[in-house]
Amino acid sequence: MQQVAKREEIFPRDPNKTYSLMAIVEGDSFQVERGPDDTLQSWPHLMVRELLLFLLVFIVIVGVSLVFNAPLEEPANALHSTNPAKAPWYFVGIQELVSYSAFLGGIVAPAVIVLSLLFLPYLDRNPKGTGVWFSPDRKIATLLFTVFVIAMIILILIGQFVRGPNWGLYWPWA
Amino acid sequence: MSEAAYSLKESIRQLPRNIKESVSRRGAGTPDQERAAAIFGNIFLHLHPVRVHVNSLRLSYTFGLGLISFFLFLILVASGVLLMFYYTPSTQLAYRNMKDLEYVVSYGVVLRNAHRWSAHAMVAFAFLHMCRVFYTGSYKAPREFNWVIGVCLLLVTLLLSFTGYLLPWDQLAFWAITVGSNIAAYMPWIGEKVRFLMLGGNEVGQMALLRFYVLHVALLPVITVILVAVHFWRIRKDGGLSRPLND
Structure with missing residues (x-):
């Protein structure tokens, strides 16, 4: 029968499964003549x-x-610099790195971050654990990324809240 | 059809239905066909799939982070266009425009606040969205290239925020951009030239303000819209949002 052949083609009988597709429903829906799936x-x-x-x-x-x-300070004045002068919060982590080493922190670190993000999907290709939060199959990847995220957050927090005049350490309440 | 169907009287009688059908580009069908046509018959919504997997609708899977970033972008475009009516990219006028927004323009201060806070939120949510995609392994094949587009979108978001940061022309803006452009100048060989290109001079001044303004209101938003369109379309072409393999 044509129906049976079509049924086998859409949803082949699997000896490991105790159930199978019994019939194909006629109708006008987009699901008609397809195997069962969980879409809406x-x-x-x-x-x-x-x-x-x-x-x-x-x-x-x-x-x-x-x-x-929104913050609005005095009009811009090229002759009178604020001390400390801070980059926007999302670059303050980079600025913190720059205070250790201008070239390594300001150029090498951002370049390494961007390049590793761009190449990540071509280097980490094992499909195991896809579609699950913190999959146990991806412990190392999860750990490495978490270290990166926490490092970024800590650098931003230091740069934003515990750096005072001349980029010296000071406490927010000082 | 008889000639009577095209008579003026009949045309007027059918006017509402004919206008509606000419706009929506489709006739009546079964309910399922009409629902599907509502998506693929619409140039904006066709970026969406006609059907979605139930896993994609689970809030605890995506937390809606990507959508929130996109909605913040829409709010930024709307509030940004309104702000453009009151803003002049001139070192003489820019700061005065800020004060006018605060004290003269009706709801001007709310408008500026909405733009500022949405911008900060968009940077944060784009980053959180990237974290979600990483922790669920959603950049694996066949979605590798969509991750690359996403990284580009994060960079464009940072640039949009950075270029907008200068526009109020206050001390915060001026020295933040001075610090930021000095970081770019640390690049070996081309660093000074990159900063000169970025600022249109050796320090932050009128040329820098104009450059940042044009990038902020024209070039970068257009790039964002194009990348977002490809990003959304690729979700559909790559088989919807990621979900567990055996599902």
Whole structure:
């Protein structure tokens, strides 16, 4: 029978499984004549969630903007430098590294970070553990990346909060 | 169809339906067909798949981090366009424009706040999204290139934020960009030239302000939109969001 041949083609019988595809339902859905899978229509299931998330983000941003004012200091003055002069927070970790070594911290470290991120998927290719948070199959990768993230956060925190005049150490309450 | 169907009277009677169908580019179908057509018949939504795996909808899998970054970008574009009406990229006027936003323009201060906080949040959420993709191993084949596009998007996000940082032309902006551009000057051989190209001079001044402004409001947003479109489209072409292999 044509139905049986088609059924075998879509969902082959597996001797290790106690169940099999019994019939193919006729109809006009996109799932008709396909094996079973766990998918849903993007509209409405995905789009409604996206819309709700957008509203949440919008409300939070407007709420924060009503309460907290963006910083605005004195007009720019090329003759009078602020001390310390700090880069934006996401570059302050790099600035902290620069204070140890201008070339290694300012050029080599950022270049190494960007290049290793770009080449990562071509160097770490084992598909094991894909699709699972902190998969036990990827312990080393998880550990290395976590070290990188924590190092970045610590450098940013040091640069942002415990660096005072002339880039000397000082405590935020000092 | 008879000639009567094209008569003026009939056309007016059918006007709402005909306009609706000409815009949406589709006729009626079964409910499933119409839902699918709502996605692939729309130039913006066709970047999405018509169907999504239930795993992609689990909030605890993605935490919506990539979407949040994208929504913050939309808020930044909207608030940024409004800010452009009140801003002049001139060392004489830029700071005065900031004060006008604060004291003269209705809700100007909220507008500037929204732009500033969304920008900080976008850097943070783009980074968190990268962490999610790493920890779930989602950069593995066939999604390698989408990870590369994502890294480029993170860099463009940093550049967008950095170029915007100078525009208020206050002490914070001026010295942050001075420090940042000095880091670039540490590059061997070409460092000084790179900084000169970036600032349009040897120090932060009118040329630097204009360059950063043009990059911030024109070039970098266009690059972002193109990369985001490819990024989203590749999710669909690469088989949706990653999920466990045996699923």
